[in-house]
Amino acid sequence: LSEWRMDVVTGRWVVIAAERGGRPFDFKIEREGTRAGTCPLCPGHERETPPEITAYRAPGTAPDTPGWRVRVVPNKFPAVRGCGCAVASARGVHRAMPGIGAHEMVIESPKHVRGLEDLGPEEVAAVLLMWQERCLALRRLAWVEYIQVFKNVGRAAGASLEHTHSQIMALPFVPREVAAELAATGAPEGCRLCAVVRQELAEESRVVVAGRHVVVFAPFASRFPFELWVVPLVHEGDFARADRAVREEMALALHGALGRLARVLGRPPYNLILHTGPVNRAAADFHWHLEVLPRITVPAGFEFGTGYYVNPLPPEAAARYLVQNENPR
Amino acid sequence: LSEWRMDVVTGRWVVIAAERGGRPFDFKIEREGTRAGTCPLCPGHERETPPEITAYRAPGTAPDTPGWRVRVVPNKFPAVRGCGCAVASARGVHRAMPGIGAHEMVIESPKHVRGLEDLGPEEVAAVLLMWQERCLALRRLAWVEYIQVFKNVGRAAGASLEHTHSQIMALPFVPREVAAELAATGAPEGCRLCAVVRQELAEESRVVVAGRHVVVFAPFASRFPFELWVVPLVHEGDFARADRAVREEMALALHGALGRLARVLGRPPYNLILHTGPVNRAAADFHWHLEVLPRITVPAGFEFGTGYYVNPLPPEAAARYLVQNENPR
Numbered sequence: 001l002s003e004w005r006m007d008v009v010t011g012r013w014v015v016i017a018a019e020r021g022g023r024p025f026d027f028k029i030e031r032e033g034t035r036a037g038t039c040p041l042c043p044g045h046e047r048e049t050p051p052e053i054t055a056y057r058a059p060g061t062a063p064d065t066p067g068w069r070v071r072v073v074p075n076k077f078p079a080v081r082g083c084g085c086a087v088a089s090a091r092g093v094h095r096a097m098p099g100i101g102a103h104e105m106v107i108e109s110p111k112h113v114r115g116l117e118d119l120g121p122e123e124v125a126a127v128l129l130m131w132q133e134r135c136l137a138l139r140r141l142a143w144v145e146y147i148q149v150f151k152n153v154g155r156a157a158g159a160s161l162e163h164t165h166s167q168i169m170a171l172p173f174v175p176r177e178v179a180a181e182l183a184a185t186g187a188p189e190g191c192r193l194c195a196v197v198r199q200e201l202a203e204e205s206r207v208v209v210a211g212r213h214v215v216v217f218a219p220f221a222s223r224f225p226f227e228l229w230v231v232p233l234v235h236e237g238d239f240a241r242a243d244r245a246v247r248e249e250m251a252l253a254l255h256g257a258l259g260r261l262a263r264v265l266g267r268p269p270y271n272l273i274l275h276t277g278p279v280n281r282a283a284a285d286f287h288w289h290l291e292v293l294p295r296i297t298v299p300a301g302f303e304f305g306t307g308y309y310v311n312p313l314p315p316e317a318a319a320r321y322l323v324q325n326e327n328p329r
Numbered sequence: 330l331s332e333w334r335m336d337v338v339t340g341r342w343v344v345i346a347a348e349r350g351g352r353p354f355d356f357k358i359e360r361e362g363t364r365a366g367t368c369p370l371c372p373g374h375e376r377e378t379p380p381e382i383t384a385y386r387a388p389g390t391a392p393d394t395p396g397w398r399v400r401v402v403p404n405k406f407p408a409v410r411g412c413g414c415a416v417a418s419a420r421g422v423h424r425a426m427p428g429i430g431a432h433e434m435v436i437e438s439p440k441h442v443r444g445l446e447d448l449g450p451e452e453v454a455a456v457l458l459m460w461q462e463r464c465l466a467l468r469r470l471a472w473v474e475y476i477q478v479f480k481n482v483g484r485a486a487g488a489s490l491e492h493t494h495s496q497i498m499a500l501p502f503v504p505r506e507v508a509a510e511l512a513a514t515g516a517p518e519g520c521r522l523c524a525v526v527r528q529e530l531a532e533e534s535r536v537v538v539a540g541r542h543v544v545v546f547a548p549f550a551s552r553f554p555f556e557l558w559v560v561p562l563v564h565e566g567d568f569a570r571a572d573r574a575v576r577e578e579m580a581l582a583l584h585g586a587l588g589r590l591a592r593v594l595g596r597p598p599y600n601l602i603l604h605t606g607p608v609n610r611a612a613a614d615f616h617w618h619l620e621v622l623p624r625i626t627v628p629a630g631f632e633f634g635t636g637y638y639v640n641p642l643p644p645e646a647a648a649r650y651l652v653q654n655e656n657p658r
Contacts (some may be wrong), residue, residue, distance in 0.1 A: 007550035008521045010509045014550040014638045079631075079639040092532075093524040094549045150630025158629025167630065180339045192337045195422040203421075220423045221336035221343040247622040255450025273634035293633055301453030301479025301496065302408075305602035305623055306504030309343045 002080055004172075006088060010165070012192045013173070015099055017079045041163035049073040053104060054133070056126060069123070070130045071107040075167065078103035086172030087142050102170040103137055106130055111284040112163050114267070115153040117258035119164070125251035127166065131274065132247070135240040138170040139279045146171045146178060146278050149239075154269025157295040166272070174278045181275060186237070186285030193287040194235050196220070206319045207243025209256055213249045216257045218315035218322075223299060225313035226265060228257050230290040237277030254290065261294060262320045263313030331409055331428025333501075335417060342502065344428055346408045366541040370492035372439045378402040378414060382433060383462070385455060398452070399459045404496065415472050415501030431467055431499040431526035435459055441492050443596070446587035448493070454580035456495065460641040461576070462604065464569040467499040468608045475500045475507060475607050478568075483598025495601070503607045510604060515566070515614030522616040523564050525549070534650045538585055542578045545586045547644035547651075553626060554642035555594060555651070557586050559619040566606030566615030567650045583619065589651045598624040 002017045040048035043066035052063050053072045061067030074081075080101025090096040108127045109119050116124050137148050151166040152159040161308055174182070184192040200207055200217045208228060209216035216230045242250070261268060264297055271293045277286030303309050320326075332347045369377035372395035380390050382401045390396030403410075409430025417424040437456045438448050445453050479489040480495040484537050503511070513521040529546045530534055537557060538545035545559050559582055561575050571579070590597060600622045606615030632638050649655075 007548060008525065009513045010506070011513070012509075012552070013549065014640055016551075016643050017639055017641050018643050031463070091549075092528045093521065094528070096549075148631060148634050150634050152629045156627065158627035169631060171635070175637050177339070177634060177636040178515050180341075184338045184340070192422065196337065199421045199423070219336060220420075220425075221334035221341065222345075223343055231610050260409035271630040271633055273630050275634065290445055291633075298485065298487035299628065300481045301600040302477060302498060304600055304620075305477050305506060305604070307506040308341060308502070308504050310346055312346050314345050314347050314432060321612050 002078075002276070004080075004088075004097045004099055006095040007252040008093055008095060011176070013175070015079045015101075017077075017099070039112055039161070039163050041069070041107045041161060042112050046071075049105075049107075050076055054130075054137075066110070068110060070105075070109070070126050071102065073105050073107065073133060075103040075105050080169065080171075083141060083143060086145070091179075097172075100143060100172055102141070102144075102168070104134060104138075104168045106166045106168065108164045108166060112164060115164055115258060115262075115270075116151075116255060116272075117262045119255070121248075121252045121255045124255045125248050128247050128251055131166070131168070132240045132242070134168050137274070138168070139240075141170065143172050144170045144279050146174045147276065148175065149274040149276075151272040153272070154267075154295070157269035157271050158270070174196070178260050178275060178278065182278065182281070182286055185287040186277075186281070191235050191287050193231065193289065197231055197233060200273075205316045208260065208319050209253045210323045211249050211253055214253045215247045216253050218319045220315060222311055222313075222315040222318065223296065223309040224293050224295070225249060225311060226261060226268070226294045226296070226318045227311075227315070228261070228292040228322075230254050230257065230292065232288065235284070237288060239274060239276035239279065239288040241283065250290075254292075257292065257322070260325060261292070263325055264321050265294065265296065271295065331407075333409075333417075333426045333428055335424040337424060339423055340505070342504070344408045344430075346406075346428070368441055368490070368492050369634045370436045370490060370494060371441050372397070374402045377398075378434075378436075379405055383459075383466075385459065387519065395439070397436075399438070399455050401459065401463060402434050402436065404432040404434050409498065409500075412470060412472060415474070425491060426501075429501055431470070431473075431497070433463060433467075433497045435463070435495045435497065437493045437495060443491060444493055444587060444591075444599075445480075445584060445601075448584070450577075450581045450584045451586045455619045457571075457576050457580055460495070460497070461569045461571070462495060463497050464605070467497070468569075470499065472501045473499045473608055475503045476605065477504065478603040478605075480601040482601070483624070486598035486600050486622075488598070507604060507607065511607065511610070511615055514616040514651045515606075515610070518526045520564050520616050520650040522560065524643075526560055526562060534645045537589065537648050538582045540578050540582055543582045545582050549644060551640055551642075551644040551647065553622050553624070554640060555589070555590060555623045555625070555647045556598070556640075556644070557621040557651075559583050559621065560588065561617065564613070564616055566601035566610065566612040566617060568603060568617040570612065573619070579619075583621075586621065586651070589654060590621070592654055593650050594623060594625065600624065 046064040053070040055071040057068040084100040276288040375393040384397040384400040386397040413429040535547045605617040
């Protein structure tokens with residue numbers, strides 16, 4: 001069974017996902033290439049995944065059969081699972097607790113395509129709606145403190161399956177990256193992300209898409225070349241409460257930004273992460289947003305040693321290439 | 330010129346190394362493969378690097394000529410450089426400061442080999458001695474708050490050159506990973522890394538090498554499969570003050586551990602990082618150590634979103650494979 005372990009020197013939590021590791025290299029299995037026709041996420045292969053949790057599907061079609069547009073299943077190789085009390089116990093100086101959590105996979109389309117940029121904006125909006133529904137469902141569980149939605153595209157970004165999908169993990173604590181943002185976006189003296197959004201819109205040099213409800217920009221301190229943040233203009237901590245207008249414009253902006261990345265960089269590997277407010281905090285305490293992290297550089301000794309980054313491309317240059325749809329190579 | 334930029338939402342600092350990026354993909358140039366004979370780090374090619382800062386070399390040989398055993402040069406593509414006052418200035422809500430710092434390359438051997446595991450233990454000891462000397466020299470600069478020594482081996486670990494080398498960056502602040510460890514290892518109630526070392530030696534299940542002065546173990550909350558920490562038994566914050574006995578045993582233990590990794594995993598890519606105490610803190614405030622991070626898994630959306638890790642291999646299993654020199658595949 002999996003186990004959460006805390007490094008007492010750094011305070012960092014790690015899931016030791018031993019279920020995957022009776023044979024230690026089991027996890028390589030997930031990295032198999034898949035082609036349309038043999039892909040376990042394609043329609044007609046529903047029995048190759050665990051039974052579906054929910055789906056948007058055509059009227060009259062049965063669960064675990066074709067006819068779905070978005071389909072959610074438990075992860076076949078869950079890093080965490082089960083319910084329980086999130087209390088760390090001592091093992092000498094070490095701290096550990098059972099590997100509780102939920103780990104779901106959102107199959108974003110019946111089409112065997114690589115990423116959200118290959119779908120239509122309305123299909124991306126349906127994926128966002130499904131993320132919202134799963135966030136609402138998962139946070140009813142008593143032990144859930146945070147829900148991390150993320151997406152890996154391309155092997156260099158950690159993707160194990162080619163067919164476009166995202167993952168949702170419900171966690172028994174607030175992770176440290178979110179805790180850091182919480183301090184800055186819910187501070188009484190005002191949300192720093194609101195201030196950043198105002199400044200980006202005024203300066204324009206890092207903006208890629210500016211809409212009525214949403215802005216896409218290359219952040220001032222981008223960790224990666226072509227890093228993009230997709231941020232709602234309104235200060236709202238809870239992604240699940242974003243209304244239809246915001247969700248649909250977010251889908252359009254995200255789709256547009258990913259399409260530009262694909263054209264300018266030649267379909268790079270990337271990670272997409274959602275940062276939303278912790279479950280048990282007031283909605284005003286956070287400012288939810290998406291982060292797109294292209295993986296064309298490799299975090300290495302400096303990054304792991306310091307927690308900081310070297311980025312060889314100014315975000316102003318990245319924004320210019322993306323706005324002009326210009327390939328820099 | 331380079332610039333340090335702070336993300337005001339997370340507190341994270343990033344070097345925007347624009348010197349490398351006038352042409353934005355300049356940094357790809359560093360990733361060229363090199364072969365013995367055309368390698369700019371091999372003897373006879375000394376003019377292809379910037380002029381040497383220092384070297385261990387045969388009596389009577391001139392700088393920037395063959396005859397060296399370990400050679401230190403400025404990084405040809407420095408992420409940071411120059412001196413100055415490390416004061417962040419406001420740019421609206423953003424914070425930035427000039428890209429001050431030092432960025433050196435330690436060419437660890439005249440032999441065109443891949444890593445420290447390909448050298449002899451006494452050659453590894455000479456590299457550690459050179460790291461100590463550079464730490465002592467760099468911290469005389471008034472603005473230096475921290476010195477990060479690291480090594481990238483293999484492309485998947487971010488290495489740009491094949492010939493075995495390490496990098497040293499002098500920084501104008503204490504990075505967040507070190508700050509987190511500082512709180513735990515210099516606490517008045519006792520150093521947690523000392524407590525971990527005692528427990529690992531008592532339990533044995535995660536220990537790979539146990540010596541008189543040094544222990545190598547797979548940490549309880551390993552981020553990566555086969556992660557190893559190399560830790561001196563004595564509570565000492567300042568790597569540069571480690572004496573000859575510790576340094577030579579450290580070299581032997583590191584060489585042995587890297588050799589086991591190479592045999593068991595088939596020469597994996599890896600990062601090696603040194604965590605030593607900040608320049609302006611008392612030596613008792615830290616417990617210096619090395620961390621070896623094999624890069625056979627890919628940090629992805631979960632890791633970047635949360636700052637936490639999923640590790641599919643229990644460290645107890647990793648230690649067993651390494652102790653038995655057994656290839657798990």
